[in-house]
Amino acid sequence: MTLAQLLSGFAQPHALIGTVALVTFWTAGLARKGSSLHKRVGKIYLLAMIGVVVTAAPLALSHALEGQWVGAAFLGYLVILVSHACRSAWTAIRWKRDFERFTGTGFRVSALVLAVSGAAVAVLGVVYGAWLLIIFGLIGPLGAFEARQLIRKGPQSPKWWLKEHYGAMIANGVATHIAFLQIGLMRLIPELGSSMVQHLAWFGPLALSFAAAYWFDRRYMKTPTATPTKRVA
Secondary structure, three states: HHHHHHHOOHHHHHHHHHHHHHHHHHHHHHHHOOOHHHHHHHHHHHHHHHHHHHOOOOOOHHHOOOHHHHHHHHHHHHHHHHHHHHHHHHHHHHOOOOHHHHOOHHHHEEEEEEHHHHHHHHHHHHOOOHHHHHHHHHHHHHHHHHHHHHHHHHOOOOOHHHHHHHHHHHHHHHHHHHHHHHHHHHEEEEEEEEHHHHHHHHHHHHHHHHHHHHHHHHHHHHOOOOOOOOOOO
């Protein structure tokens, strides 16, 4: 058995842990925000996502050993993207009263790695004429730019940590659903493997994430309007 074949054995635990992530994502998402259920299941979800990252790294290496360099690079980039989102989601809650610690060295290094890896994937997309790589690759530099703006401007709301938390969780949700639609569902129903369906599986969750972020911003980050005071005659 070659090393590549040995590493490909991580596919099964990767799929099983991904199933746990999918179930706990919706359980935490539908639970009342701030409730004990939301907190407990949310922790399980993030731990499952860490498991997804740990099992995906050997799969990326397996692709590289088999000469599938583009696929290995893209999968490796997704590992970085999800790792950054998991870290932000976790630390936003843990350090919600310490903005400087949240945006410290770890946050800045993570954002820099995300920017460089995303730009590299986007360049690969240009070289191979692959829009999928270009679009998803650009998420890295854009995410790093938002991180830079956050550091430069500082917290714009007392609930800055909440925005960072649900923003990161939405990003993780995109990865969770793309993995399910592209791997799990396609294997269960091979007839869905058409080009159009595959594009929907990639870009559908991404498009819905923008709508979800807008909805969360409207609900949790809307600045309350001041109540006009009455003039005393």
